[in-house]
Structures are given as structure tokens and as C-alpha cells.
Amino acid sequence: MPSTTRSTFFTYPTKFGPVTIAADGTAVTAVSFGEQNLPGDRQPTALTTEAANQIMAGPHRPSTLEFMDEVVIGATLAYDPDAGLPTDAKAWLLVLTDARTAAADDIASYVDVVRRHGAMRVDVADDPDRVAELLRARRVLNPAMHALRGDSLNEDVAVPRGRLFDLLVRLAELSDQVGLPIGTAGHVGDGNLHPVICFDPDDPDQVRTAHRTHELVLGLANELGGTVTGEHGIGLEKLSAVDAELGPRLRGLQRGIKDVLDPTGVLNPGKKL
DSSP: OOOOOOOOOEEOOTTTTTTTEEOOOOEEEEEEEEEEEEETTTHHHHHHHHHHHHHHSSSSOOOOOEEHHHHHHHHHHHHOTOOOOOOOEEEEEEEEOOOOHHHHHHHHHHHHHHHHOOSEEEEOOOOOHHHHHHHHHHHHHHHHHHHOOOOEOBBEEEOOOGGEEEEEEEEHHHHHHSSSEEEEETTTTEEEEEEEEEETTTTTHHHHHHHHHHHHHHHHHHHTOOBBBBSSSSSSTTHHHHHHHHHHHHHHHHHHHHHHTTTTTSSSHHHHH
């Protein structure tokens, strides 16, 4: 049966510059923020994180709220030119509602928020192919960033949502300092971001710099009141940052419990404890 979904485009003059909305149903909203006469020194990243925080504070809670920065957008388009991302965007949000009866109200709320925060472009879609395209753009983060230099270190930090912008600014500054690309995407709805450090695996200096940068990113998360692992666990790469995050008292308590349960130290020795 042919689809009856129609796309409608609206352009609104705003104090942030022209805002174009492409309306195509009521399920997924993809929002792009660019440099368009933003007031004062407001950055697209600041407006994006503020919009995300306002969405999360409102009554229409999304099931998914994803973010990409400019580095990731560029890497994604280089890796997959058909990803459907705008080439001039500086930041990107993906907002998903799975409400069965109130989707239209949810989407209207999201569109209102991002328009008031200076969105350059808003795409709204419930066509399955367009939904899949938007979701695919977010899911190619790792291979797209990996392809920039040939290898990458993928982080999994989380900070309070009120510190998201601070984290993104510090990551951009760190990238400039170390001379390696750091692109960030992730789940802004809960403050969990995935900075990706790109490097040439055949260049020993870049390899060393990347691993040193990894430690600095973990330190940033702790400094901003967050955690070095939002969802993927400690593993071995983040073990060095656990003491700083948890502090000696809690680490001592963990080790004491481990000693009681594993007095001979045979359970996964040399890992977290």
C-alpha cells in the first residue's frame, strides 16, 4: 500500500536567523543548529544542550535524545554521504517519542523548544525509511570516527546535564591542545556522552598522545562532577581513574568486601580491585 505521508516545509524568520521545518509525520525529530546570527556570543553547542535540558525538564519526556557535535557530523558525512545530515550544521539533536496517542503533542513541544533555541533546521518524520535514515546517522559514530585517522579511543563519560556544555567546551579545547580530533556524540538526555579520540596507529607520537588524552578526558568527567563510565563499565582502560572518582573510603570498602568474599584473590584478580 503506498504511503500517504506528505512532507511539508515551513521557513520562519526569527532573531536567530531563518528556521526551516520539514514536517513529515509525528515520530522522530532531527534538529540541526548552525551559525545564524546567534545573540551575543551564544554557540550552537550551548543552545543545543540548553534545548536538550529544557526538553528533559518538560512534561513531554522523549524515549531517545541524542547529540552529535560538528566533528562527528563531518566524519559521518565523509563516511556515509547519504546519511541525511546537513553539511553546514554545527550541532545535531535526535529526539524520539514512542508515545502511541500523544506523539503529536510530544513533537509539537520538541519543535517549539528547539525553535526558541535557534534551530537552523528541524526534520520531523514518521516514515519508516526516513526514521531509519536518521537513526543510522547516529549509529555510525564509531566507524565514522575510526576512519578519520585509522584508529580511535572511545570514551563513555557522564556528567550532570547542567555541565554538558562545559564538558563539550573543554573537550574542544583539549582537542586543540593535543592536536588530535575529538568528536563527541551521545545521550544528552541523561548526560552520557561518548567523546572519540582519533589517531594514526602507525604514528607512535599520536598513539602516545591519544592515550594521554584518554586519561585527561576521564579527569574532566571527574572534575565536572561526573563519572568515567556512563554505561559501558570500567574495564582495564579506565581502572586508573576509579580511585580518583570514588575516593579512598569507598574504594577501601569495596576492597574489604572483596577480601571477605574472595580471601585468596582468585576471582578476576588484577581487575577493578
